[in-house]
Amino acid sequence: VHPALKTLIELQQLDLKVADLSAQIEKFPAQIAALENQLDEFIHRHEDSKHRLEANRKERRDLEGDIQVMRQKISKHRDQLYEVKTNEQYRAMLKEIDGEETNIRAVEDKILERMIEAEDLQKQVTETASHLEEEKSRTAAEKGGLEKLAKADADERDGLLARRNELAATLPEKIRNTYERIRRGRGTALAEVRHGLCTACNVVLRPQLYNEVRLSESLHECENCARILYSLEALPAASPAPGQPAVAQG
Numbered sequence: 001v002h003p004a005l006k007t008l009i010e011l012q013q014l015d016l017k018v019a020d021l022s023a024q025i026e027k028f029p030a031q032i033a034a035l036e037n038q039l040d041e042f043i044h045r046h047e048d049s050k051h052r053l054e055a056n057r058k059e060r061r062d063l064e065g066d067i068q069v070m071r072q073k074i075s076k077h078r079d080q081l082y083e084v085k086t087n088e089q090y091r092a093m094l095k096e097i098d099g100e101e102t103n104i105r106a107v108e109d110k111i112l113e114r115m116i117e118a119e120d121l122q123k124q125v126t127e128t129a130s131h132l133e134e135e136k137s138r139t140a141a142e143k144g145g146l147e148k149l150a151k152a153d154a155d156e157r158d159g160l161l162a163r164r165n166e167l168a169a170t171l172p173e174k175i176r177n178t179y180e181r182i183r184r185g186r187g188t189a190l191a192e193v194r195h196g197l198c199t200a201c202n203v204v205l206r207p208q209l210y211n212e213v214r215l216s217e218s219l220h221e222c223e224n225c226a227r228i229l230y231s232l233e234a235l236p237a238a239s240p241a242p243g244q245p246a247v248a249q250g
């Protein structure tokens with residue numbers, strides 16, 4: 001067996017693990033952002049209820065102010081009742097006062113509606129306020145958990161990277177460069193051959209190449225995908241590679 005092949009296989013296993021960990025590590029920021037968004041939305045709902053309650057109170061104060069103004073007007077008109085000269089004027093003034101009292105009742109109805117709304121809003125504000133601290137600490141705890149996992153993955157990846165670099169340094173430079181070049185281009189530099197097929201690109205190997213790969217005395221590249229080929233299959237003893245004489249025992 002070619003001495004570099006075992007190292008190359010191990011190197012590829014380490015590189016695949018590193019890639020897996022990197023993919024996992026990349027997912028953490030989005031997960032953390034989603035947690036923060038949830039909390040932001042909760043806080044936003046809470047603030048929104050508070051603002052609506054505040055607006056409701058202001059509207060009620062304004063409506064009560066309107067009623068004050070209307071009452072003053074009515075009282076002024078009642079005083080004027082004593083100053084009118086004719087029955088007609090008197091009736092007209094009474095009608096006006098009547099209309100103003102109707103208006104007051106309409107505004108009072110509005111105030112009542114706002115008071116009912118205020119009860120619901122107050123419930124919402126109390127409800128969200130009571131859960132706010134809980135939501136904050138839950139988010140912080142989950143975020144902390146994710147950050148811990150991300151750190152553990154990053155540490156593990158650093159360890160694997162250190163090992164793969166040590167391992168790569170033991171390879172002859174030419175082989176190492178070939179491995180890195182194919183890996184950069186194709187994602188993986190090595191392909192296992194099984195049942196005569198390159199398992200990376202699914203192309204059938206020429207029988208002679210298949211035999212040479214199983215002999216694994218030298219490094220061969222797939223003629224289709226250019227990956228370095230290896231086989232874990234034993235070369236059948238009964239069928240020696242073409243062009244090579246069967247070795248006699250003894």
Ligand SMILES: [Zn+2]
Pocket residue numbers: 191198199200201202203222223224225226227
């Ligand atoms: Zn291939």
